[in-house]
Amino acid sequence: MSLAETANDNAVAARKGEEEAVTPPPAAPPLPVPLARWKVPLYMASSVLFFLTQGLGMNLITANIYQLQGSFSATTIEVSWLSAAYMAPYASLAIALFKIRTQYGLRRFAEFSIICFLFASMMNLLITDLHSAIVVRALSGMAAAPLSTLGFLYMLEAFPPEKKLSVGLSLALMNTLFAAPIARIISPSLLDLGGYSALYTFEMGLALIALPVIYLLPLTAPPRAKVIQRLDILSYLLLAISFGCLAVVLTLGRLYWWFEVSWLGIVLAVSIGALTLMFLIELPRANPMIDLRFVFSGANMRMAGLLLLFRFVSSEQSTTAANFYQQLGLLNDQTIHLYAIILLSSLAGGLFCAYLMMTRYVETAHVLALILIAAGAYIDSQSTSLTRPPEMYLSQAMVAAGAAMFLPPVMSKGFAAVLAKGMPYIVNFLVIFLFTQSIGSLFASSVLGTFVVIREKFHSNVLVEHILLTDPIVAQRVSQLSAAYGKVITDKTLLNAEGLSLLSQQVAREAYVLAYNDAFYVIFLSCLAGLVVLLLHLAWKRRPWQNGPEAVLAQS
Numbered sequence: 001m002s003l004a005e006t007a008n009d010n011a012v013a014a015r016k017g018e019e020e021a022v023t024p025p026p027a028a029p030p031l032p033v034p035l036a037r038w039k040v041p042l043y044m045a046s047s048v049l050f051f052l053t054q055g056l057g058m059n060l061i062t063a064n065i066y067q068l069q070g071s072f073s074a075t076t077i078e079v080s081w082l083s084a085a086y087m088a089p090y091a092s093l094a095i096a097l098f099k100i101r102t103q104y105g106l107r108r109f110a111e112f113s114i115i116c117f118l119f120a121s122m123m124n125l126l127i128t129d130l131h132s133a134i135v136v137r138a139l140s141g142m143a144a145a146p147l148s149t150l151g152f153l154y155m156l157e158a159f160p161p162e163k164k165l166s167v168g169l170s171l172a173l174m175n176t177l178f179a180a181p182i183a184r185i186i187s188p189s190l191l192d193l194g195g196y197s198a199l200y201t202f203e204m205g206l207a208l209i210a211l212p213v214i215y216l217l218p219l220t221a222p223p224r225a226k227v228i229q230r231l232d233i234l235s236y237l238l239l240a241i242s243f244g245c246l247a248v249v250l251t252l253g254r255l256y257w258w259f260e261v262s263w264l265g266i267v268l269a270v271s272i273g274a275l276t277l278m279f280l281i282e283l284p285r286a287n288p289m290i291d292l293r294f295v296f297s298g299a300n301m302r303m304a305g306l307l308l309l310f311r312f313v314s315s316e317q318s319t320t321a322a323n324f325y326q327q328l329g330l331l332n333d334q335t336i337h338l339y340a341i342i343l344l345s346s347l348a349g350g351l352f353c354a355y356l357m358m359t360r361y362v363e364t365a366h367v368l369a370l371i372l373i374a375a376g377a378y379i380d381s382q383s384t385s386l387t388r389p390p391e392m393y394l395s396q397a398m399v400a401a402g403a404a405m406f407l408p409p410v411m412s413k414g415f416a417a418v419l420a421k422g423m424p425y426i427v428n429f430l431v432i433f434l435f436t437q438s439i440g441s442l443f444a445s446s447v448l449g450t451f452v453v454i455r456e457k458f459h460s461n462v463l464v465e466h467i468l469l470t471d472p473i474v475a476q477r478v479s480q481l482s483a484a485y486g487k488v489i490t491d492k493t494l495l496n497a498e499g500l501s502l503l504s505q506q507v508a509r510e511a512y513v514l515a516y517n518d519a520f521y522v523i524f525l526s527c528l529a530g531l532v533v534l535l536l537h538l539a540w541k542r543r544p545w546q547n548g549p550e551a552v553l554a555q556s
Contacts, residue, residue: 047155054147055179086141088244093145113146124200166357170408174350181339188333238278245271250442307436338389345397349404372402374527381520455515
């Protein structure tokens with residue numbers, strides 16, 4: 001290269017440097033306009049409405065599994081397919097919805113979501129048998145997934161940016177706890193009015209109320225961006241198949257029993273295979289839909305562990321205690337006051353956690369939550385067959401308050417860390433959250449349900465060993481039980497057989513009570529183990545030598 005060409009290149013580079021020096025920096029994005037004060041309670045109420053509309057659709061079935069057997073002329077296992085059909089698409093759809101919302105706009109997303117949910121609610125009124133109900137419940141699960149997102153967005157919209165991840169997120173997560181107790185409170189009255197159709201006429205009414213909210217109270221729309229790639233569609237479909245199949249296995253596995261039907265193993269194999277294919281597609285991609293290396297990083301695994309612990313211990317109330325009441329023969333109309341106390345305790349725990357989120361004692365919420373849930377679970381582990389809802393008011397109130405306080409600090413810290421890395425990482429955060437909450441909830445319920453069945457068999461065998469007709473106490477009890485049929489059964493052998501049958505029913509009931517006590521105690525031990533690990537972690541974070549010898553000398 002000649003000297004003239006070199007000098008010319010240097011001159012061009014100098015002119016470019018001068019142009020870059022005088023080019024003004026890009027303008028900062030405009031600050032969000034503060035919401036008018038009179039609109040704040042409206043947006044908060046709208047958030048509660050969206051969470052209830054979505055949550056009641058899921059919990060009205062769960063709360064009335066036994067009552068709906070007559071409506072569909074089906075067994076408990078067959079009616080449980082309604083829950084499985086709902087959870088299969090719901091477990092993963094929020095991941096796709098985030099990208100759809102980002103690419104096509106929040107406004108279109110909100111309007112389309114509520115219209116789809118309203119259509120699915122109307123379809124419930126056309127159900128004629130169990131098969132059509134299962135199809136409609138699957139559509140309802142797909143349509144309900146966007147509503148929980150709208151519930152979060154409306155609650156966050158009500159707060160300024162500095163409070164969105166503290167107070168706003170805490171109150172939004174508190175709202176997710178309201179649907180389960182409300183479903184059990186209102187179910188008896190709705191079933192008296194019209195059975196299954198009355199339940200979902202109520203859901204359709206909520207959807208009709210929510211429809212104008214989308215238009216009257218618009219959300220602040222973030223800028224659109226083209227984020228959907230072709231391989232994203234294939235990766236999501238594989239993930240949806242995997243999560244959906246896993247949801248079906250976890251919902252129905254303990255009912256059909258894990259090794260009794262071959263199709264459970266086939267569905268589980270499909271789930272594992274689809275997830276493996278998704279991993280193989282995503283790992284080599286330069287811009288993956290799910291950054292698996294980030295998802296499986298140490299910090300995210302610790303967060304996932306905390307979220308799974310929360311799901312496991314909070315299932316003390318959502319599934320274990322509810323099944324315990326049903327085993328004792330208590331229906332929803334006999335537990336209305338109990339669930340009203342649970343609802344108020346969730347509200348109190350959520351508000352107290354929101355207060356802690358504004359102070360420097362945020363991590364105290366975890367400790368208090370685990371202590372409350374552990375104490376409640378230990379009290380419940382002392383139950384008997386004579387235990388009734390009034391004896392469980394205190395314990396269940398403690399569990400409800402603890403459950404409302406556990407999740408917000410974990411979510412706030414994790415979401416803030418993801419936002420610091422950039423918007424593309426939100427999808428990865430959603431994968432962790434959905435897996436630990438949707439799939440994690442089903443996993444906790446199936447594990448504890450399986451544990452109860454195994455322990456019931458153990459206690460039943462132990463109790464039966466001591467039932468001998470040569471024992472005068474046993475013979476007296478058989479005689480007392482069979483006396484009720486003495487006027488209609490004259491054959492003494494048949495009369496004794498009837499007495500033995502009634503005694504075996506009592507033995508099975510006592511065995512189930514002991515099994516549920518074991519489950520409550522396992523949850524108590526899990527809370528204690530989590531509390532010990534959490535306290536050690538907090539002590540390690542605050543160790544005096546982490547900032548060098550100067551910090552140690554300053555403390556001494």
